[in-house]
Amino acid sequence: MYKSKHGVYSPELVQGTAGELTDALSEGYGDIAVDWDTPDHLMLEKLTENVFQFSAAKSYQQLRDITLALRDGEGNLREPGDFMEAVDALGYKYNREWLQTEYYTAVASATAAARWVEYNREADLFPMLRYETVGDNRVRAEHRLLDGIVRHIKDVFWQTYYPPNGFRCRCEALQEPDSDAAETGLPVHLPQVPPMFKTNLAENGLLFPKNHPYYEGVPKDVLRRAMQYLPEDYAYRTRDGYEEHAMLQHEPEAEENRAIAEILAGNGEKDIKLLPRLHEKEIDLRKKYYGEEYVREHPAKCPDSFIGGEPAEFKESGKANMSKRVLDASRQADIVVIKTKEVLTEGYIDMFIKGQWDHDDRLNVKRIIIINDGKTHKYERPEIQKR
Structure with missing residues (x-):
């Protein structure tokens, strides 16, 4: 950890978080061998960059919160024991509770991204996608309204509703095996999804939305520095x-x-x-x-x-x-x-x-x-x- 003009920066914290989320990326995308100039490699390149920038933004917010924890709610300097207790609570929140949710989100996003590459590759033969929920009682009401909708892969519908559509979302977009599959109608009132997930993450090469709260107030230099730690396979662009x-x-x-x-x-x-x-x-x-x-x-x-x-x-x-x-x-x-x-x-x-x-x-x-x-x-x- 060292100080820069933008505040405290911790390469160790960035790499620790990125390591966990890179594992999630591998789990979700699948263990496939790809050449550097293929759509899969280009997608993995973008997703890997997103992992490291997201990790840098997260570490920035965590270190900022630790700095703020030096004082209590009334602005008084905390006693050392109270400060360490506050730091431990922050560590649990950032590196256990939230990281677990982020891990599962990264797996879902990576799976959806791999399928998006595959679906576009086969779009001339199988152009229709179907929205499908898991179907159990944990499915969100908003997502249940989307279940069974079939639209062309180029339809604007997928710009908003291509999964995941929230943290821990388990929905999928599946390719219709019938080359002549017909589109279904849309509900009169389409459901709302969280604003940060109101996008097609896969098409944008993202595991996490660009407007995630972690990015709020983060200097560009912090995101830039994260790119230093990219794996060699994805560090250079031809x-x-x-x-x-x-x-x-x-x-x-x-x-x-x-x-x-x-x-x-x-x-x-x-x-x-x-x-x-x-x-x-x-x-x-x-x-x-x-x-x-x-x-x-x-x-x-x-x-x-x-x-x-x-x-x-x-x-x-x-x-x-x-x-x-x-x-x-x-x-x-x-x-x-x-x-x-x-x-x-x-x-x-x-x-x-x-x-x-x-x-x-x-x-x-x-x-x-x-x-x-x-x-x-x-x-x-x-x-x-x-x-």
Whole structure:
């Protein structure tokens, strides 16, 4: 646990909750082998991200409540024993009562998501879905009104009523085996479902609704940090010629870095990975993503990318500041990529690069790539070329 500008943050608490809910995701979705570019993998990617962000939001609220528990209802500082008793009560509520409900909800949501992928895959043959309850005396009256309704998979009905429709909801949407199945009518007054469940979670790649109370007041940085702990299989997304970490969607420089990576890939660079920015105190994660050697040499720095297994830093620069941008980038990586803001002649670029190798304050730089007018100009340090 450590303090950030947004308050106390606990990676251990996030990972503990996410571990439980990831188990629920696996139980509900099923143990199936999927290729990275299949609908199932894309769905699992989204659901896994949702698990970690939901877990981060939950841990934020729990730590906030623990902080508030330092004082009683009248604003007086609690005695240590009373405070610990309040903390224990919060722990039971968050990590036993609520987590159990969240586990079962995650199982139901994951099952529904797996079926949604399957139903859409077979929609040309079997386009009708039927809402079905468990049929016992525990079924909610609102859900009982939906029992037996048959609608086309593209019908707007499923945008609101595709299960689950509440915590611990056991309802299902089942594919009609008859390819000529007919739609049924709808009740004059369709039942209400809790506002946060008034959506098709599966279509949106969610296990938990976006407007769950846990998300209220949670800084974006807290949700961003949760993405650091994604399992390796779902941490990176394959783009057009490069990969990017899921956390990058929350980075302010994301669009600029994507544009540079796309140009590099289009001009022959291989094995490009856009990396997340990690806090200097998250040493284990930094070693995982940046490598032990990089962390040892740059304990507080974060490279934009790895190219061919080597750290690379991206910069955008005008003609007047190019040398300074190379220096800035050299402090974070041995490969420097500069995207120029104006069009330069090849002669000028060649002369500029020759001057860079003479500077003693950037001797670590092995390669410089200049992106000029959409084209790349690649240079390797002369002494490396001679080897």
